[in-house]
Amino acid sequence: MSKKGITARSQNYSQWYLDVIERAQLAENSSVKGCMVIKPYGYAIWENIQKELDKRIKEMGVDNAYFPLFIPLSFLSKEASHVKGFAKECAVVTHYRLKEADDGSGVIVDPDAKLEEDLIVRPTSETIMYDTFSRWVTSWRDLPLKINQWANIVRWEKRTRPFLRTTEFLWQEGHTVHSTHEESLKQVNEAFEMYREFAKDVLAIDVYGGRKSESEKFAGAVNTYGVEALMQDGKALQLGTSHDLGQNFSKVFNIKFTNKGGDIENAWQTSWGVSTRMIGAIIMAHSDDLGLVLPPVIAPISVVIIPIYTSENKEEVLKVSKDILATVQTVVENAKLDDREFVSAGFKFNEWEKKGVPIRIEIGERDLKKNVVTVVRRDTNERSEVSINSLSTQINMTLNDIQDTLLSRSKQRLAENTHEILSYDEFKKQLKGNKGFIKAYWCGKKECEDAIKYETKATTRCF
RNA sequence: CGGGGUGUAGUUCAGAUGGCUAGAACGCUACGUUCGGGACGUAGAGGUCGUCCGUUCAAGUCGGAUCACCCCGACCA
Numbered sequence: 092m093s094k095k096g097i098t099a100r101s102q103n104y105s106q107w108y109l110d111v112i113e114r115a116q117l118a119e120n121s122s123v124k125g126c127m128v129i130k131p132y133g134y135a136i137w138e139n140i141q142k143e144l145d146k147r148i149k150e151m152g153v154d155n156a157y158f159p160l161f162i163p164l165s166f167l168s169k170e171a172s173h174v175k176g177f178a179k180e181c182a183v184v185t186h187y188r189l190k191e192a193d194d195g196s197g198v199i200v201d202p203d204a205k206l207e208e209d210l211i212v213r214p215t216s217e218t219i220m221y222d223t224f225s226r227w228v229t230s231w232r233d234l235p236l237k238i239n240q241w242a243n244i245v246r247w248e249k250r251t252r253p254f255l256r257t258t259e260f261l262w263q264e265g266h267t268v269h270s271t272h273e274e275s276l277k278q279v280n281e282a283f284e285m286y287r288e289f290a291k292d293v294l295a296i297d298v299y300g301g302r303k304s305e306s307e308k309f310a311g312a313v314n315t316y317g318v319e320a321l322m323q324d325g326k327a328l329q330l331g332t333s334h335d336l337g338q339n340f341s342k343v344f345n346i347k348f349t350n351k352g353g354d355i356e357n358a359w360q361t362s363w364g365v366s367t368r369m370i371g372a373i374i375m376a377h378s379d380d381l382g383l384v385l386p387p388v389i390a391p392i393s394v395v396i397i398p399i400y401t402s403e404n405k406e407e408v409l410k411v412s413k414d415i416l417a418t419v420q421t422v423v424e425n426a427k428l429d430d431r432e433f434v435s436a437g438f439k440f441n442e443w444e445k446k447g448v449p450i451r452i453e454i455g456e457r458d459l460k461k462n463v464v465t466v467v468r469r470d471t472n473e474r475s476e477v478s479i480n481s482l483s484t485q486i487n488m489t490l491n492d493i494q495d496t497l498l499s500r501s502k503q504r505l506a507e508n509t510h511e512i513l514s515y516d517e518f519k520k521q522l523k524g525n526k527g528f529i530k531a532y533w534c535g536k537k538e539c540e541d542a543i544k545y546e547t548k549a550t551t552r553c554f
Numbered sequence: 555c556g557g558g559g560u561g562u563a564g565u566u567c568a569g570a571u572g573g574c575u576a577g578a579a580c581g582c583u584a585c586g587u588u589c590g591g592g593a594c595g596u597a598g599a600g601g602u603c604g605u606c607c608g609u610u611c612a613a614g615u616c617g618g619a620u621c622a623c624c625c626c627g628a629c630c631a
Contacts, residue, residue, distance in 0.1 A: 124623075176631045215631085249555090249629060256630085303631090310631040332631085399590050437591040444591090455590055465590085 097445075099380050104324045111374055112253050114445040115383040125251040125258035129367070132446060135391035136370055137261065141241065143293045143389065144263060144365070147285050151278075153237040153265055158219050160243075161210040166218035169343040173217065176310020180246040182212040212245040217311065217336075217362060220266050221344040228268055228358060231350050235278070236268040254371030255328070262366035268346060268358045272337070275359035279335045282363035283316045286331035294369060295386035295497035296320045296376045297505045298330060309362075313337035321505045322375040330372055333363035377470075377497050383447030384469055386497050387490040394419050394426040394486060395448045399436045399455030412454050415464060415482070419452070422483045423490065444469065449493050450486060470496050 097114055098106040112118055117133030129137065145155070161184065168174045188204040213219065220238065228236060245259050265282060269275040283300060290298045298318040308315035312334040319327045340346070341357040350356050377384040387393050396416055400408035412428055419426040429439050436453075443451055453465040463476040466485070470493045477485045 120623095173631085180630070246630085306631095308631070312631080315631080334631090401589065402587095405589095433588090435589045435591085435593055437589080437593080439592090440590090441592045453590070457590070 097380055097382055100323060107380070108371075108375060109253065111378050111383050111445075115447060117370065117374075117383070118253050120253075123258075125248065127253050127257055129261075132391060133370065136373070136385070136389055137367060139389040139391065140293070140369060141263070144289060145241075147289060148239050148263070148265060151237065151281055151285065152235075153239045153267070155240065156238050157240055157242070158216050158223065160213055162213050162216075162219045164209040164211055166222055167211055169218065170311045170340055173311035173340075177214045177246075180248060181214055182245050182247055184210040184212065213242070214244055214246045215362075215364075216240065216242065216244075216264055217266070217340060218344070221340050221346060221360070224266075224268055225345045225347075228346050228348050231270050231348055234268060234270045234348060234358065235274065237265070237278075238267070239263060239265040252371075254374070255368055257367075260367050262364050264362060264364040267361045268341070269360070270348065270350065270356070270358065272359045275337075275361050276335060278361045279314075279316060279333050279363070282361065283318070283333040286318045286333065286363070286365060289365075290318060290320065290330055291498060293386070293388050294373055294376070295388070295494055295501060296330070296372060297498065297502040299327075299505060303332070309334045311336065311339055312362075313339065320372055320376060320501070322372070323504070324375070328368070328372050328375065330369060331363070331365035334361060336360040336362060376501055378447065381472075382445030384497070385447035385449060387449045387494050390425070390447065390449050392425050392427045392443075392446075392448050393423050393490060394450045394452060395439075395443045396426065396428045396452045396454065397436055397439045397443070398428070398430060399453060401456075404456060404459075408454060408456075408459070411459060415452065415454060415479070418479070418483055419486055422487045450489060468493055 097110040100107045112133075115132065116130050117136070118127045118129050121128045149155075164183070167177065167181070184206065186205055220240075224236060224238075227233065241261070241263050243259055243261050247258060248256055251257050267275065267278050269278065287298055287300050290296045298320045300318045301316065303315040303317050307317075309332060314335040315332050316334075317332045318330045320330050322328055336359075338357045338359060340360055346358045346360070347355050348358055373385065373389070374383060377386065396412055396419065398408045398412040409430060412430065416426060416428045429443070431439070436455075440451065440453075447469060449469050451467040451469070453467065455465075458464050458476070461476065463478050464482065465474055466477045466489065467474045468489055
């Protein structure tokens with residue numbers, strides 16, 4: 092056992108999850124209850140997720156924009172089921188100026204300037220965006236309108252969990268407006284497929300996708316399609332959702348356009364999003380008892396080089412290490428040489444292991460003699476000696492292989508937990524008290540034959 | 555909102571039945587020796603024991619109140 096070990100998964104999965112976050116320095120609790128501080132290393136992962144996702148969003152013809160953090164309370168109330176779903180978790184701003192106490196003590200006391208209309212802090216941006224869209228859309232020529240925003244949102248959940256459910260979190264929300272339902276449905280599917288592929292190609296997580304049940308669909312949507320991943324403890328986690336909003340919002344926010352024939356119609360809409368919860372999914376899908384394991388595509392550092400030297404050969408080892416860094420950087424930009432002094436090599440091994448760096452290269456006396464370097468891959472912890480000549484190609488291959496290995500593990504896990512097709516009643520019975528395995532059911536209705544419904548408690552239960 | 559728990563150093567915690575001039579580990583600072591799996595030595599810095607009130611010659615320790623946080627439920631598109 093190491094000095095400050097991480098709790099084993101088998102012992103306490105929930106504690107293991109928290110330990111990995113702490114030891115990998117991804118995030119920590121803040122002074123504000125339910126809100127976490129995302130530390131530089133954790134944020135770097137988010138930035139890589141953003142980079143990869145933003146590219147794919149733009150490929151769908153979607154533009155980025157930014158809308159206000161505050162939403163007039165009356166906006167939220169316009170769509171009946173929407174307000175019903177979100178009201179309970181909204182933070183509300185009722186006053187706008189603090190004032191100093193009259194006694195001159197400088198103490199700040201409660202404000203007395205009451206807002207004319209209360210503002211809520213956005214729990215999602217449908218309403219504030221669609222109010223704007225109603226002015227942007229007047230003709231069929233304005234459609235489709237496709238907008239995405241990267242933002243923070245606030246949902247006052249009673250219980251929180253780092254990355255999985257926090258009071259404030261970061262996400263991306265796409266909102267589109269179309270002239271026909273057929274076209275908006277296509278968009279719902281396109282976003283859904285984008286998430287599915289993103290999970291596989293970038294996060295190396297195989298997902299189960301399908302239509303969410305009536306009770307789990309988005310408040311205000313006609314239908315919600317979700318992608319769910321299976322974690323190592325056998326529980327499911329919702330990664331992303333894509334909503335068919337029908338005309339529910341366009342009717343109450345007056346998003347209307349004049350069609351080619353000169354008639355005025357309500358538009359058809361979609362919305363879809365993924366959040367920082369994906370970082371939680373990466374942790375739970377890939378990591379082990381030694382710490383974080385990151386898929387190379389989103390690892391902030393994909394190769395770390397650790398020189399091992401004594402006072403006698405320090406100069407030489409450092410020089411070779413710098414050369415190796417240059418070599419590795421010809422194939423991966425984000426390689427790093429850890430040349431910190433007064434920190435032992437063993438400490439460095441441990442630290443980068445906890446942080447999930449996919450490949451570690453060790454360079455010491457033994458390697459120099461043989462003209463090789465020692466390469467250790469994080470996913471399997473296998474060590475091998477690689478000659479310096481073939482290093483760059485070897486690194487490239489290994490990174491690809493790590494990404495593939497993580498995905499195939501994830502695939503296997505999902506396959507082993509085969510979805511059972513059950514009657515709705517049987518499904519409900521089994522779900523009750525269950526850990527939250529993904530289980531699919533067919534409600535028996537003809538119109539549902541093509542989209543088997545599924546439900547999971549993963550997003551509604553903490554572990 | 556129910557049930558349980560905890561507030562003592564930067565962090566994690568120890569301090570039965572009141573006697574404290576409040577400790578440990580890790581972390582931190584300085585110097586030196588180290589460096590193939592979390593190094594070591596020496597010297598240091600660091601605290602109104604969550605807050606308020608009470609009991610007592612004496613409170614980290616006992617009582618009351620209050621605040622905060624954590625866990626288990628309930629709730630959670």
